[in-house]
Amino acid sequence: MPDNAASEARPAPTMTNGGAAETKRQRVRMLISALGMLPVLLILSLGFHFLSDGRFFTGQNLGIVLQQAAVNTVLAAGMTFVILTGGIDLSVGSILAASAMAGLTMSKLPELGALWLPAAVLTGLGFGIVNGALIALLRLPPFIVTLGSLTAVRGLARLLGADTTVFNPSIPYAFIGNGSLTLVPGVASIPWLSVIALLVILVSWLVLRRTVLGVHIYAVGGNESAARLAGIKVWAVVIFVYGVSGLLAGLGGAMQAARLYAANGLQLGQSYELDAITAVILGGTSFVGGIGSIWGTLIGALIIAALSNGLILVGVSDIWQYVIKGLVIIGAVALDRYRLQGSART
Amino acid sequence: MNDPILEMRGVSKSFFGIKALRAVDLTVYAGEIHALMGENGAGKSTLMKILSGAYRPDPGGEIRIEGKPARIEGPLGGRAAGISIIYQELSLAPNLSVAENIYLGREISRSGLLARGTMREGVGPILERLGADFLPSTLVAHLSMGQRQLVEIARALHARSKILIMDEPTTALSAGESERLFALIRQLRAEGLAIIYISHRMDEVYALGDRVTVLRDGRLVGSLDKQDIRADAIVRMMVGRDVSSFYKKDHDPEAGKGHPVLTAIDMADGQRVKGCSLRVHAGEVVGLAGLIGAGRTELAHLIIGAAPKISGRLELEGQPIDIRTPGEALEAGIAYLTEDRKALGLFLDMSCLDNINLAVLGRDATLRWFLDRDKARERADRAFTGLSIRAANVGVPAGGLSGGNQQKVLLSRLLAIAPKVLILDEPTRGVDVGAKSEIYSIIDNLAKAGTAILVISSDLPEIIGICDRVLVMRAGQIAGEVTRGPNSPLTQEDIMALATGTEHIDA
Known part of the structure; x- marks a missing residue:
């Protein structure tokens, strides 16, 4: 198909020989788009710091923010994989609950208690693969499949504990929920939940940017038909991304279980999928797929956590927190659109 | 006036x-x-x-x-x-x-x-x-x-x-x-x-x-x-300069005679393609002409396994081969350049580098999974020089390139697998004159190197300019073949006659 007008009208930096200046400008542009929402996060944090008379940037408070961001970061990492392929996973909150229930139930078995952690993660993986298989093999729309499993898996989560709260005060590996990794004894430590979240981000980055599979994920999201013609096994990529999303939801469930020593199939993880999707969108990942980065997602998750924490520090009432959070999300994405428009095409 | x-x-x-x-x-x-x-x-x-x-x-x-x-x-x-x-x-x-x-x-x-x-x-x-x-x-x-x-x-x-x-x-x-x-x-x-x-x-x-x-x-x-x-x-x-030899055709069409690379027999999909057979030899450029809707693209899709066939078989270098997906076709060395590069070919938001390397990422990978970024970079640089792709650098998104350069990026992806058979579907559609001429010379060089090439095109001067012989499709069937003799050049009239069915040529 002939070139469309937009690209023809574009000034052609490609043809000029003044390459040095062009690449420099391009680098600045790439830096801006890589930084993405980082300035928003910093401005928000500084704002809260001053409004709360310097209570935001304290070691203790930052630890709390990181810990609050941890589970959502893990879910949002999985969601990033899914949204990069142009899909959506609405079922992560329910899968988190079911996995936590499965894990806690397992932890109470005398012989196998120590295996509760893999049990939770594998439960999540299983649900994720079922989602992926339905989408890839039966060609059902992701929104509908995961909307269905949002409800169905929630039911299974309740079933797992006979619709009660399951407690286990002596759950193994409880330290991952409440302990901290000491960096400098007595000075700096970081919650294990945050360590796990950062590891998840790092591994996600490795998969997305340094493996063949990662390129294939971007390719499927960018142009599914072209990916198929280019010999990519689209079905395998789709099952993989929903598998990852499920697996990380399972990990999130384990993190919650270890933190609370308990899980309730009805209440745990309610509407977590919305926070995860919000983090991905705030991170600049395109909703149609093919464009985005895992670092953006991390910043998105931190913005959400900083916002919750900061509004409490400043003393905003619970009701207004909702309103302000919603508006900040819309405003941040609008800002992002504006910024991209200015730098990209005419 | x-x-x-x-x-x-x-x-x-x-x-x-x-x-x-x-x-x-x-x-x-x-x-x-x-x-x-x-x-x-x-x-x-x-x-x-x-x-x-x-x-x-x-x-x-x-x-x-x-x-x-x-x-x-x-x-x-x-x-x-x-x-x-x-x-x-x-x-x-x-x-x-x-x-x-x-x-x-x-x-x-x-x-x-x-x-x-x-x-x-x-x-x-x-x-x-x-x-x-x-x-x-x-x-x-x-x-x-x-x-x-x-x-x-x-x-x-x-x-x-x-x-x-x-x-x-x-x-x-x-x-x-x-x-x-x-x-x-x-x-x-x-x-x-x-x-x-x-x-x-x-x-x-x-x-x-x-x-x-x-x-x-x-x-x-x-x-x-x-x-x-x-x-x-x-x-x-x-x-802004003379384009002395617009169509380039220096390869020897006889070089690969008796060495068929791709043979397709009785291919049909039950709809648009009704029992087509064709053969392409090493180092030969064969045209596939016909009106739009004659089933040329559909036939190509059948050959590379992009559409399900109800009958037909393929031979590659004389050996029967079963191809069910485009991935298997690429593995076997059959590459297909789509006619619709924006919808079916390129990843417009991805870098030229990724676009070029996409088909060989797995082959190059370290430990089967990890990208070999040096190799990818080298290949993209080679493609940029070899095909004179004009863009600021290999990292820019393919969507920002002009039509001709996009086409060359897509072509580079196919050439990366060193194909035995190259099927080009409207290779110069929406491509400017300068790049057209470059693409013709790329095709000619590939033929010289022994690649079997099938060119689908609606641009008759182009088909005549670059092909050694021309198969003409009409209503899902190969209606006939137009060949070049020592004293009889390929003509648009012969091709159109077959394509429209206004004249019957003895088989």
């Missing part, structure tokens, strides 16, 4: 300090077909967008319509000034009826309700005048591409436009539909409309153009009157 209907004097447009148009003059008279030519990036689209009101020109230039200075502003400014544009990608709403599309934005309503009946009656006479064979109430989704173009033209006439700009209107049309469109354009000229006709295709410009204006790098190169329109003159103006 009468007074010009449109005069542009010294019109410039810059984006971020880079000049896309430099002081361009254009004069168009009523009742003429004015062809506008130039490579991609020459400024044709920018000029058009200024006339439509999508862009505002830099201060200093002047646009006069019927002698009066005109200010064209906003998306509806062009139409208000009597200018209508028909874009390559038609801008119709497929879910609405013909009448609703024609009235789009200027609907007639009666106390807030759409007056569908009045609108249908209003467009009736115009459709009749255009010889349309569909009703105002038909949904646009049910129309063919040619019919949709009629709707666009009807919309322009309905808005009482005096200047009609058509941007590569035949790209998506079959030969028959194109002929009908040409007749209609001539009729509109006779009715006194001024038509600005943008095309890359020389034969169309010959057939239609009363005058040709050529742009290059945003500058006006010059205009030719009807009697001076010649291909070599236009190409020289467009490229």
Whole structure:
């Protein structure tokens, strides 16, 4: 198909020989788009710091923010994989609950208690693969499949504990929920939940940017038909991304279980999928797929956590927190659109 | 001649300090077909967008319509000034009826309700005048591409436009539909409309153009009157140098005789392809000609496993081979260049580097999974030099490149697997003249290196220029073969006769 007008009208930096200046400008542009929402996060944090008379940037408070961001970061990492392929996973909150229930139930078995952690993660993986298989093999729309499993898996989560709260005060590996990794004894430590979240981000980055599979994920999201013609096994990529999303939801469930020593199939993880999707969108990942980065997602998750924490520090009432959070999300994405428009095409 | 209907004097447009148009003059008279030519990036689209009101020109230039200075502003400014544009990608709403599309934005309503009946009656006479064979109430989704173009033209006439700009209107049309469109354009000229006709295709410009204006790098190169329109003159103006051997064909078609690489036998999909057999030898360039809809692309899709076949088998270098997916085809060494590079070929948001390496990522990977970035970088750099792809660097998104460079990026992806068989579907569609010539020489070099090449093309001069022999498809079957003899060159007439079935050649 002939070139469309937009690209023809574009000034052609490609043809000029003044390459040095062009690449420099391009680098600045790439830096801006890589930084993405980082300035928003910093401005928000500084704002809260001053409004709360310097209570935001304290070691203790930052630890709390990181810990609050941890589970959502893990879910949002999985969601990033899914949204990069142009899909959506609405079922992560329910899968988190079911996995936590499965894990806690397992932890109470005398012989196998120590295996509760893999049990939770594998439960999540299983649900994720079922989602992926339905989408890839039966060609059902992701929104509908995961909307269905949002409800169905929630039911299974309740079933797992006979619709009660399951407690286990002596759950193994409880330290991952409440302990901290000491960096400098007595000075700096970081919650294990945050360590796990950062590891998840790092591994996600490795998969997305340094493996063949990662390129294939971007390719499927960018142009599914072209990916198929280019010999990519689209079905395998789709099952993989929903598998990852499920697996990380399972990990999130384990993190919650270890933190609370308990899980309730009805209440745990309610509407977590919305926070995860919000983090991905705030991170600049395109909703149609093919464009985005895992670092953006991390910043998105931190913005959400900083916002919750900061509004409490400043003393905003619970009701207004909702309103302000919603508006900040819309405003941040609008800002992002504006910024991209200015730098990209005419 | 009468007074010009449109005069542009010294019109410039810059984006971020880079000049896309430099002081361009254009004069168009009523009742003429004015062809506008130039490579991609020459400024044709920018000029058009200024006339439509999508862009505002830099201060200093002047646009006069019927002698009066005109200010064209906003998306509806062009139409208000009597200018209508028909874009390559038609801008119709497929879910609405013909009448609703024609009235789009200027609907007639009666106390807030759409007056569908009045609108249908209003467009009736115009459709009749255009010889349309569909009703105002038909949904646009049910129309063919040619019919949709009629709707666009009807919309322009309905808005009482005096200047009609058509941007590569035949790209998506079959030969028959194109002929009908040409007749209609001539009729509109006779009715006194001024038509600005943008095309890359020389034969169309010959057939239609009363005058040709050529742009290059945003500058006006010059205009030719009807009697001076010649291909070599236009190409020289467009490229700025002589394109001595436009079609390059130095390879020896006999080199691989007796060494068939790809043999397809009795391929059928139960719909568009009805039992086709063909054979391509090493180092041979075979053309696959035929009208649009004859089943050429569908046959290619069957060969590479992109569509399910109901019968047929393949042999690769004499060995039977079973191919069920495009991935298996690539693994076997059969590469296919799609005719629709934006929808089915490139990943526009991905870098050229990733686009080029996509098919060999797994082969190059360390430990089967991890990208070998040095190797990828080297391959992309080699492709950029080897195919002279012009872009700032290999990291820029493929979507920002011109059509010709995009095509070369896509071609590089296929060449990365060092294919034994290369199937090229409309390899130079939407590609400017300079890049076309480069692509022909790439094809020639591949043939020299022993690749078996099958070229699907609707551009007959191209098929004749680069192919050793031509298979012609008609209605899902191979209707015949046109070969080149020592004293008998390939001719367009022979190919068209087979393609349309107007003449029977003994098998």
